[in-house]
Amino acid sequence: MVLSRTASESDASVHSTFASRYVRASLPRFRMAENSIPKEAAYQIINDELMLDGNPRLNLASFVTTWMEPECDKLIMAAINKNYVDMDEYPVTTELQNRCVNMIAHLFNAPLGEEETAVGVGTVGSSEAIMLAGLAFKRKWQNKRRAEGKPFDKPNIVCWEKFARYFEVELKEVKLREGYYVMDPRKAVEMVDENTICVAAILGSTLNGEFEDVKLLNDLLVEKNKETGWDTPIHVDAASGGFIAPFLYPDLEWDFRLPLVKSINVSGHKYGLVYAGIGWVIWRNKEDLPDELIFHINYLGADQPTFTLNFSKGSSQVIAQYYQLIRLGFEGYQNVMENCRENATVLKEGLEKTGRFNIVSKDNGVPLVAFSLKDNSRHDEFEVSEYLRRFGWIVPAYTMPPDAQHITVLRVVVREDFSRTLAERLVMDIQKALHELDALPPKITAKVSVTTVEATPVNGGVVKKSVIETQREITTAWKKLVMARKTNGVC
Numbered sequence: 001m002v003l004s005r006t007a008s009e010s011d012a013s014v015h016s017t018f019a020s021r022y023v024r025a026s027l028p029r030f031r032m033a034e035n036s037i038p039k040e041a042a043y044q045i046i047n048d049e050l051m052l053d054g055n056p057r058l059n060l061a062s063f064v065t066t067w068m069e070p071e072c073d074k075l076i077m078a079a080i081n082k083n084y085v086d087m088d089e090y091p092v093t094t095e096l097q098n099r100c101v102n103m104i105a106h107l108f109n110a111p112l113g114e115e116e117t118a119v120g121v122g123t124v125g126s127s128e129a130i131m132l133a134g135l136a137f138k139r140k141w142q143n144k145r146r147a148e149g150k151p152f153d154k155p156n157i158v159c160w161e162k163f164a165r166y167f168e169v170e171l172k173e174v175k176l177r178e179g180y181y182v183m184d185p186r187k188a189v190e191m192v193d194e195n196t197i198c199v200a201a202i203l204g205s206t207l208n209g210e211f212e213d214v215k216l217l218n219d220l221l222v223e224k225n226k227e228t229g230w231d232t233p234i235h236v237d238a239a240s241g242g243f244i245a246p247f248l249y250p251d252l253e254w255d256f257r258l259p260l261v262k263s264i265n266v267s268g269h270k271y272g273l274v275y276a277g278i279g280w281v282i283w284r285n286k287e288d289l290p291d292e293l294i295f296h297i298n299y300l301g302a303d304q305p306t307f308t309l310n311f312s313k314g315s316s317q318v319i320a321q322y323y324q325l326i327r328l329g330f331e332g333y334q335n336v337m338e339n340c341r342e343n344a345t346v347l348k349e350g351l352e353k354t355g356r357f358n359i360v361s362k363d364n365g366v367p368l369v370a371f372s373l374k375d376n377s378r379h380d381e382f383e384v385s386e387y388l389r390r391f392g393w394i395v396p397a398y399t400m401p402p403d404a405q406h407i408t409v410l411r412v413v414v415r416e417d418f419s420r421t422l423a424e425r426l427v428m429d430i431q432k433a434l435h436e437l438d439a440l441p442p443k444i445t446a447k448v449s450v451t452t453v454e455a456t457p458v459n460g461g462v463v464k465k466s467v468i469e470t471q472r473e474i475t476t477a478w479k480k481l482v483m484a485r486k487t488n489g490v491c
């Protein structure tokens with residue numbers, strides 16, 4: 001959640017036209033009011049203010065599900081008051097989570113023989129899932145080093161900045177380059193040393209949807225492990241790709257079919273087709289999840305092993321995931337993913353036809369279209385994004401991470417509820433936006449008013465700056481503006 005700051009005493013109030021029927025005074029915005037208000041008023045005030053939020057269905061920035069069937073909405077509302085963690089009170093919900101874990105483990109080709117038992121848990125999303133997987137690797141590596149009598153105070157990990165920072169593991173990052181926006185397995189393997197707890201591969205880059213070559217990573221790492229005697233494992237962050245690859249590219253080997261892949265996370269709330277609040281992490285084998293990380297809760301009833309960063313949470317999302325898995329089946333997921341891919345193609349071809357964009361995404365991968373302007377000397381991608389807001393579309397523009405930060409792209413994520421009609425409509429609106437931008441003066445002059453270069457008044461007058469000076473300042477201000485908008489997390 002956003003880290004909210006507290007405001008000063010002089011803060012404003014919340015006014016509401018409709019609510020004035022019920023309440024005479026305005027409500028303080030940042031302090032709890034002295035008195036209660038009628039429920040109708042509270043509803044109206046909040047409802048009215050929320051109207052200014054964007055329409056989630058037109059939010060093309062997000063991978064997260066914005067539409068489910070009404071039957072599932074009904075199940076979600078019916079379970080809204082169930083705390084997932086009270087497993088003894090709600091044994092059926094627990095059973096549904098177990099079934100989901102099993103179905104997903106099968107989907108990811110976990111070896112489920114006599115000797116091997118995959119384990120897994122439901123999480124709030126991939127982020128929690130990644131933290132759990134990272135912790136398991138860290139602990140496993142520490143235990144092994146300790147047993148060997150070797151130092152275990154300098155763990156590192158290839159990829160995953162957030163985990164590295166939160167759990168004090170050194171981060172080793174593979175730099176990207178222009179035209180190549182996924183981790184190069186060769187470079188990743190070069191970075192591996194005896195302190196590497198794991199290499200995390202991403203199935204479905206958030207930048208351009210591309211799948212990293214997990215098979216090549218596995219093969220290279222097998223070689224390196226053989227040479228060095230280490231056993232550096234792989235985790236696959238399949239937040240978006242985990243529910244795409246099995247249906248669109250069943251022959252692609254990225255999952256537990258590869259021996260070094262020890263754990264995989266997936267977001268149920270992305271292409272798992274459930275509303276925000278559910279993710280999954282599966283371990284190949286119960287040995288891959290050190291015992292000491294498992295907490296046994298039994299004060300609410302029977303003994304239940306848990307591995308989670310938080311305790312209480314809603315049950316609805318688990319139930320909704322189970323609904324989608326049984327409602328759609330393999331066939332249904334495959335249809336949805338194929339439709340998404342086709343709609344992404346319609347959009348991509350429409351954009352190509354304008355002749356104004358380079359397509360940065362690949363045909364294979366997450367159904368999204370990432371594109372950048374061929375010519376951004378007059379206007380850039382941020383301006384296109386801003387113009388599209390006028391039509392209601394939310395299409396983010398962002399700069400790529402190092403060493404490709406000079407590239408800016410626009411990205412449209414194609415979800416189940418983004419129909420072909422909407423894809424065609426979006427192309428038309430992008431054309432309109434370009435047309436309007438073309439009619440404007442180029443951005444350098446257009447932005448003068450925004451970035452207001454203040455001249456110092458001398459003797460009551462205004463100092464005239466040379467053209468070069470002004471241009472330089474404008475360029476600096478413009479760069480600052482772009483850097484300030486740079487987002488790293490575009491999930």
Ligand SMILES: *Cc1c(COP(=O)(O)O)cnc(C)c1O
Binds near residue numbers: 063124202205206
């Ligand atoms: C979305 C995403 C995440 C974060 O997942 P949440 O489910 O939103 O917590 C992590 N990694 C990748 C590759 C993603 O696409």
